[in-house]
Amino acid sequence: MILARDQIERLAALASLEVGEEDAGRLGHELARILDFVRELDTAVTDDIEPLTHPLELSQSLRSDCVGEPVDRDRFQRDAPQTEAGYYLVPRVIE
């Protein structure tokens, strides 16, 4: 099995990644090997087995609805690549 270039491109689009032409061939090959390898899972009989999403069977805990730590926008935006007047700047979306 090998993943064709258009399949890799579709995956990359879904994952918001840019895959160059030379990388597409290699990744198609590598992903195909990984996917072949994990097909070993088919050897297990799992007809009546519930999927396990989490190692501990936990229920979601609730917290009381009270004011916690304040949001320090200026401090948070110090890590942002580009901001202006408290907003995060991105390239123009609407022409």
Add this chain to the structure above:
Amino acid sequence: MKPRGVPVLLEGAKSRPQAILSHYRERIRTFNSRINAFITVLAEGEADRMPHAGGGILGGLPIAHKDIFVTRDVRTTCGSRMLADFVPPYDAAVVERLAHAGCTLLGKTNMDEFAMGSSNETSYFGPVRNPWDLERVPGGSSGGSAAAVAAGLAPVATGTDTGGSIRQPAALCGITGFKPTYGRVSRFGMIAFASSLDQAGILARSAEDVAWTLRAMAGHDPRDSTSVARPVPDYVEALGQGVRGRRIGVLENCFDTGLDPQVGERIRDALRVLERLGATLCDVRLPHLSLSVPAYYVLAPAECSSNLARYDGVRFGYRAPGARDLADLYRRSRSEGFGLEVQRRILTGTYVLSHGYYDAYYLKAQRVRRLIREDFLRAFKTVDILAGPTTPTPAFRLGEKTEDPLTMYLNDIYTIGVNLAGLPALSTPAGLVDGLPVGLQLIGGDFEEALILAAAHAFQGATEWHRLEPPGFEDSES
């Protein structure tokens, strides 16, 4: 002089905390360039920002944190270009708890990018070298933490373990590595890779040092809804329980194929030591254990592809210059910010979660995950501890396994099942093969941390392997 344990350091720190801190800072200055264990080293004064430095149950203990734990006002990279300049506005729960206990931060340790790797070769900041042989890998992903402790640059370091990332590097570097039960330690502020598998733990020289540190680290945290509200036992006090009367199941699956015969011999020797100490041994086979690696390489990439969607070049992290539009900004920031292995896993995860493949891959892997956990639970009805090798071979050479992702993935063959099942496990030094350390893995049932720490402590009381220091890195200071 043999390396000093945490109790000795704490005693010394009462009268001369600065001397102890200076000792480790000096060793980092001397040795770090040889092994590249630290990404960021804190300057004198920077560490003193810790609110409770000096006081608390670990007062004056220097510590290194894996660079996956966010540290307020100290750069946190996760081994990635994506976060190369990220200075978090808050401390991870683990960082906060250990600071409150009195630990002083030495610096942030190198790691595989976003903890994805078993050799520390995927780090944007260059590979870490194994102090036992500088041409070999330290293991990963907590390779910097393991190498730092092994080389005596820190007495204790934190790590995270998603598929073996504490135990495997601990084994390859000849130290003790401990992964608690899933939920035992808060994941708040620990940069997420695969949330249902990630767990914070400790790399140290001995089980005793782990127990001292874990006591301060463990416990419920309302900010992590998967952290468990159960009392934290006194792990230090429990060390004295020993291993007498314990039933140890030897994981025969691990001795089947792929195990270096010399590693196998060391593990059999170690098991005989445990038997001499009063444990009884029996053979155990877990029927679905061989499916751990395939199940993991569906589930971990799936969770990673979702968790890493947040890196978009907008709010924090790397932003590619000159993007045409918003979609182009996302794509290019992610492609330039993430390394190859991270992108490979995101794509694998995207594939197994995509329409038409979800049932065949993702749901199937989750069903197999239940079978694997049930195998373990069944075994723990008749034994107290499961034991076997931590890794199939000692440390391999840099570059030896980077060409083929699958070969690299198979390094974690003995450690991954534990993460899928959520169990606590430890790796202790158990001998040398051709001058390279070998690790014995001890696995416990849910929340049986104290039991395996006591077993490892008894083993370390009867052996000297954990006291060995890599040649050239001996810590002679008394």
